[in-house]
Amino acid sequence: MLASRNNCQDLRVVRMTPLGGGEGAPPLFELVLSPPGWDFRPGQFIMIRPPEWGLDLVWGRPLSIADVREDGLRLLVQAIGRGTHRLSELRPGQVVTVWGPLGNSFAVEPDKPTLLLAGGIGIAPFVGYARRHPKPENVTLLFGHRLPAESYPLADFGGLRKAEAVREQNPEQLARFIDHLGQTMRGYAHGGLVLACGPEPFLRTVRKLALTLKARAQLSLENRMACGVGACLGCVARNGKDQLVQTCTHGPVFWAEDVFLSEDAAPLGGKP
Amino acid sequence: MLASRNNCQDLRVVRMTPLGGGEGAPPLFELVLSPPGWDFRPGQFIMIRPPEWGLDLVWGRPLSIADVREDGLRLLVQAIGRGTHRLSELRPGQVVTVWGPLGNSFAVEPDKPTLLLAGGIGIAPFVGYARRHPKPENVTLLFGHRLPAESYPLADFGGLRKAEAVREQNPEQLARFIDHLGQTMRGYAHGGLVLACGPEPFLRTVRKLALTLKARAQLSLENRMACGVGACLGCVARNGKDQLVQTCTHGPVFWAEDVFLSEDAAPLGGKP
Amino acid sequence: MSSLDTIVRLPGLTLKNPVLTASGTFGYGLEFARYGNLADLGGIVVKGLSLKPRQGNPMPRIAETPCGMLNAIGIQNIGVEAFLRDKLPFLPWRETAVIANLYACDAHEFGELAAVLASVEGMTALEVNVSCPNVKEGGVAFGQNPGQIRAVTEEVKRNAGSKPVIVKLSPNVTDIADAARAAVDGGADMLSCINTLMGMAVDIRTRKPRLANVYGGLSGPAIKPVALRCVHQVCRAVSVPVIGVGGIASAEDILDFILVGAHAVQVGTANFMRPDAAFRMASELPALMEKLGIDGLDDFRGSLRA
Amino acid sequence: MSSLDTIVRLPGLTLKNPVLTASGTFGYGLEFARYGNLADLGGIVVKGLSLKPRQGNPMPRIAETPCGMLNAIGIQNIGVEAFLRDKLPFLPWRETAVIANLYACDAHEFGELAAVLASVEGMTALEVNVSCPNVKEGGVAFGQNPGQIRAVTEEVKRNAGSKPVIVKLSPNVTDIADAARAAVDGGADMLSCINTLMGMAVDIRTRKPRLANVYGGLSGPAIKPVALRCVHQVCRAVSVPVIGVGGIASAEDILDFILVGAHAVQVGTANFMRPDAAFRMASELPALMEKLGIDGLDDFRGSLRA
Numbered sequence A, B: 001m002l003a004s005r006n007n008c009q010d011l012r013v014v015r016m017t018p019l020g021g022g023e024g025a026p027p028l029f030e031l032v033l034s035p036p037g038w039d040f041r042p043g044q045f046i047m048i049r050p051p052e053w054g055l056d057l058v059w060g061r062p063l064s065i066a067d068v069r070e071d072g073l074r075l076l077v078q079a080i081g082r083g084t085h086r087l088s089e090l091r092p093g094q095v096v097t098v099w100g101p102l103g104n105s106f107a108v109e110p111d112k113p114t115l116l117l118a119g120g121i122g123i124a125p126f127v128g129y130a131r132r133h134p135k136p137e138n139v140t141l142l143f144g145h146r147l148p149a150e151s152y153p154l155a156d157f158g159g160l161r162k163a164e165a166v167r168e169q170n171p172e173q174l175a176r177f178i179d180h181l182g183q184t185m186r187g188y189a190h191g192g193l194v195l196a197c198g199p200e201p202f203l204r205t206v207r208k209l210a211l212t213l214k215a216r217a218q219l220s221l222e223n224r225m226a227c228g229v230g231a232c233l234g235c236v237a238r239n240g241k242d243q244l245v246q247t248c249t250h251g252p253v254f255w256a257e258d259v260f261l262s263e264d265a266a267p268l269g270g271k272p
Numbered sequence C, D: 001m002s003s004l005d006t007i008v009r010l011p012g013l014t015l016k017n018p019v020l021t022a023s024g025t026f027g028y029g030l031e032f033a034r035y036g037n038l039a040d041l042g043g044i045v046v047k048g049l050s051l052k053p054r055q056g057n058p059m060p061r062i063a064e065t066p067c068g069m070l071n072a073i074g075i076q077n078i079g080v081e082a083f084l085r086d087k088l089p090f091l092p093w094r095e096t097a098v099i100a101n102l103y104a105c106d107a108h109e110f111g112e113l114a115a116v117l118a119s120v121e122g123m124t125a126l127e128v129n130v131s132c133p134n135v136k137e138g139g140v141a142f143g144q145n146p147g148q149i150r151a152v153t154e155e156v157k158r159n160a161g162s163k164p165v166i167v168k169l170s171p172n173v174t175d176i177a178d179a180a181r182a183a184v185d186g187g188a189d190m191l192s193c194i195n196t197l198m199g200m201a202v203d204i205r206t207r208k209p210r211l212a213n214v215y216g217g218l219s220g221p222a223i224k225p226v227a228l229r230c231v232h233q234v235c236r237a238v239s240v241p242v243i244g245v246g247g248i249a250s251a252e253d254i255l256d257f258i259l260v261g262a263h264a265v266q267v268g269t270a271n272f273m274r275p276d277a278a279f280r281m282a283s284e285l286p287a288l289m290e291k292l293g294i295d296g297l298d299d300f301r302g303s304l305r306a
């Protein structure tokens, strides 16, 4: 028989801090919730849904766990749509329903040179990863972003070997960043570890480079999710064995060679 | 051709003051909105719907105009259900959509002894009525309520001949109040004017008394409304000519003999 | 404001923009004159009209539901005569399309009603409501039977003179494409779709239905996915223009319907969310199109990559 | 907690309370063991099972809609064999009802599937999904035809041994009472209703449907009024017990369905709003009944004053 403890809780908003926004980029917030009473492995995520959403917006929203510290559960939220916008309007004291920690996590290989590749809000899971890594001197961050660097919690990456933030506000800067990405990844092709989190085009680029360079790389996917617990089969990704597996339970972290990203995937031709 | 000015506006919340609640009665609030730029006749109402309701709660909520003063549009809100509860959580600065002033208004007959009968939140339209009456010395208020009297804006009735507030917390007190109602109305049966606003059972009692006493009485109805502008035909009441008329445009104020309240009304037997 | 062209050319009428108001949600039009310029709308479909005045159903007739509402008004209306005398003259029918919505209980009555309306200059088109789901406690309604749809359409067409005839379809059917084909076979110049879904709500405290009529029609944003699917199916089944209705609450929603093939749309329940809703959508549409790089509705229409 | 009795006696099975979980929204049950005690539920209806494993439809498969969602999963499942081997043994089937949901494409296949499941001790009952609306771009699906519903039901019944058979009805029909009668004629012990409404959503930016399958099934609070109406109609049309499904998101909603005649309910999309939703509803129900003065479900059931 399985235990019946409930991993779905109502937490309180401790703090909601606007970190920046405007200039064509969606606004960013740090959200701290009351301590959840569990620990996590970096790369894991939670589902969050404020009860005040009532009957509209029927899904929770998946957010990476940035960290769990004494003051609570830290999240980074980029307000890009209906749900994240409403999340960004939460005020201290309000109640939010949270279930988690969910999913698998990034590999931690303390002695391997480790490259964190973050695109925009993809920085979130690396906050905890960097802080908890046993040998931060082996870890490097390469971070492409659109808001000014000050908008992101880069101080949390202070202990790393190197943290490099590259702004990509226009197509030119973006192209240069991708170039730089390739250059940097080359250094981790043999015996290193590359971990990436960010928008899908970014992950596609990283995946292609990793396959070409034969670098060991993990990607954290951001598939649309309804349940977050493996039940609805709405979030599936195609893995290396040509199976459709739930991103929320088999992921969100996949080895680059063990996952197809949507535009890579041949049409499945599944029947109804 | 009709003018095309838009009587639907986005106003700002200036103030939201909790007035009391608990003790088994729904909480009461005073809501002040930025000046709407129109004046009103007491008895009229507005429809209110905050844009933040998004796609759920598709109807605005009808609220009597308590008053329009220099600082803005005053409303009293009793949080009894989903909509009024969410209204009560509005904070200064937030935007709400308001259309109005809507409907007809209470008769003003300055020289006639006028009795205002208010049940609970039915006090709302009388705030402005009392303050604007040319001869407040001819006006008396009889007010039955469940919250402590201090919860209601009774100071606004200071200029009246008499303002009597009777608490009806239990069936006994209620029975005594109804008794008192009858006694008081008797004094207005000949040459007076009785105006009533409150829950439907209260209005039914007043209507019956008025018909028996042959008192000239007006009742303000609180039918369920979707549009507030006479278009949906969801709010109809049966009038003395056996027609179904929109409460939002032909009312909300009706002469007692010219309206049937739902349980008075014979089944309509209407075909689909 | 953008200079984009939002004109919609339909058989026998031209709309200045694709935004009509849905029958029963916009009264006789005049109720909304305080909230915008009626002539700025693509058109106004007035409340369902019958030959004689109707009192409609007993109260309560409306109930709010998640992202929607139920109604069982029962086509209360002042009758076609009073409408033509007391309402139509005050509507800006020279400047915008004024469309009657016809309600009757058999084909013959529909024909009579069409004949009365066909002779009136101010009526731009006739919309036939064969899909009223407000039948007392179930049973299959009129508009759910293709044979009857065809018969009614033929009868209305026969009496409609040169007025374009729009047939409004019910979604409460197994195959809406069948219903659409029946209407087109009967001579419909256009179709509008959808009317409300049949639904119900109850009160566990009083143990009573929330509508005196027990069943009512579900409308509002909740039904938009069903409406969009129906319009898509109908656009693929027939070649006459289709007017999309159901849950439209923003300019984006309008484009959703045009993307799946609609020529125009009707705004219904959203008029209750704020009375200037239809006016706002009509005025916001060109700017939205510009933002999305949509040069014209004719190009965009039906361009879904499916 | 109240001491009220919420037991539901059904043909061939007894539920400790009326709260089941709806197929496809609760995985194989085990996914929710971290959020409550599975044995506290009235029962678990597992994800649709087919004879062979199925990959389902291409992505994207889900879209959020006003007060609801669309899905076109396409019955991805591990197949009946893997289910019986890898999942069922870990479910608390001695303590609560575990109900299989059968998916197949013809009557014969349904029969085979029923035969496999009928022999398994841990299976409490079989629910037949004749109503999958996830057909590629329209066309009338299987479960919309009374004749087929009857044929499938007979075939399943023939193979189901002593297991009770529940037939799950589609709302995408002109007359759901007809479908209900067909199932009962075919031998159904119970009915569940409703499955999803066929719907669609599009993205005006990409000009693509939001589901790769184009059409999908609409579920969630948005459809509750339709579900309630269907359950009411079906309860009046047949005398076998009915399980209400569609938009249930609170203990109040459960009582709505029982008031119109349902014996039990299934909680679907609400499991996504929070994964402990069904557990909470099951535990809140007795207190709510007490508050409303409802002594027992048997008295309350169908007591609508309409």
Ligand SMILES: Cc1cc2nc3c(=O)[nH]c(=O)nc-3n(C[C@H](O)[C@H](O)[C@H](O)COP(=O)(O)OP(=O)(O)OC[C@H]3O[C@@H](n4cnc5c(N)ncnc54)[C@H](O)[C@@H]3O)c2cc1C
Pocket: A045, A059, A060, A061, A062, A063, A064, A065, A075, A076, A077, A078, A079, A080, A081, A082, A083, A084, A085, A121, A124, A125, A221, A222, A223, A224, A225, A252, D064
């Ligand atoms: C494992 C995981 C971790 C994530 N971590 C973070 C994080 O730390 N911070 C953060 O700001 N965002 C994160 N995201 C993305 C975030 O969940 C989406 O931005 C959010 O769901 C969008 O919802 P919306 O209502 O604002 O947008 P809408 O576009 O209105 O959403 C419509 C629907 O689509 C889904 N959706 C839309 N965009 C995305 C997306 N990019 N990813 C997943 N679902 C989407 C939503 O869930 C929603 O149901 C993460 C996503 C996943 C899957």
Ligand SMILES: Cc1cc2nc3c(=O)[nH]c(=O)nc-3n(C[C@H](O)[C@H](O)[C@H](O)COP(=O)(O)OP(=O)(O)OC[C@H]3O[C@@H](n4cnc5c(N)ncnc54)[C@H](O)[C@@H]3O)c2cc1C
Pocket: B045, B059, B060, B061, B062, B063, B064, B065, B075, B076, B077, B078, B079, B080, B081, B082, B083, B084, B085, B121, B124, B125, B221, B222, B223, B224, B225, B252, C064
């Ligand atoms: C002309 C008029 C003036 C009013 N003035 C005031 C006022 O000044 N202050 C105040 O607090 N209330 C007033 N009311 C009542 C107020 O509109 C309702 O309490 C409110 O609509 C309930 O909405 P809800 O969502 O909180 O309740 P719910 O019960 O959740 O509402 C469900 C639906 O039923 C309708 N409804 C429920 N109860 C009522 C009711 N008593 N009257 C009308 N519709 C109802 C609602 O509009 C809503 O659409 C007035 C009503 C009318 C018609």
Ligand SMILES: Cc1cc2nc3c(=O)[nH]c(=O)nc-3n(C[C@H](O)[C@H](O)[C@H](O)COP(=O)(O)O)c2cc1C
Pocket: B232, C022, C023, C024, C025, C047, C048, C049, C071, C073, C075, C101, C129, C168, C194, C195, C196, C218, C219, C220, C221, C223, C245, C246, C247, C248, C266, C267, C268, C269, C270
């Ligand atoms: C209160 C109300 C009354 C309606 N009356 C009519 C009517 O008289 N004739 C008709 O064809 N449709 C009528 N309808 C249906 C609408 O015209 C429209 O088809 C439906 O509401 C779906 O659109 P919506 O979701 O935008 O409201 C009515 C709808 C509502 C809400």
Ligand SMILES: Cc1cc2nc3c(=O)[nH]c(=O)nc-3n(C[C@H](O)[C@H](O)[C@H](O)COP(=O)(O)O)c2cc1C
Pocket: A232, D022, D023, D024, D025, D047, D048, D049, D071, D073, D075, D101, D129, D168, D194, D195, D196, D218, D219, D220, D221, D223, D245, D246, D247, D248, D266, D267, D268, D269, D270
């Ligand atoms: C993601 C998802 C998957 C579903 N899969 C199935 C299924 O496999 N078999 C089935 O009979 N119904 C399936 N359904 C339908 C539900 O069981 C239920 O009938 C429907 O969602 C209505 O209930 P709800 O509004 O509470 O979700 C599925 C629904 C959803 C949302």
Ligand code: FES
Pocket: A224, A225, A226, A227, A228, A229, A230, A231, A232, A233, A234, A235, A236, A246, A247, A248, A249
């Ligand atoms: S989100 Fe439901 S299975 Fe992954």
Ligand code: FES
Pocket: B224, B225, B226, B227, B228, B229, B230, B231, B232, B233, B234, B235, B236, B246, B247, B248, B249
């Ligand atoms: S509320 Fe719509 S007619 Fe009165």
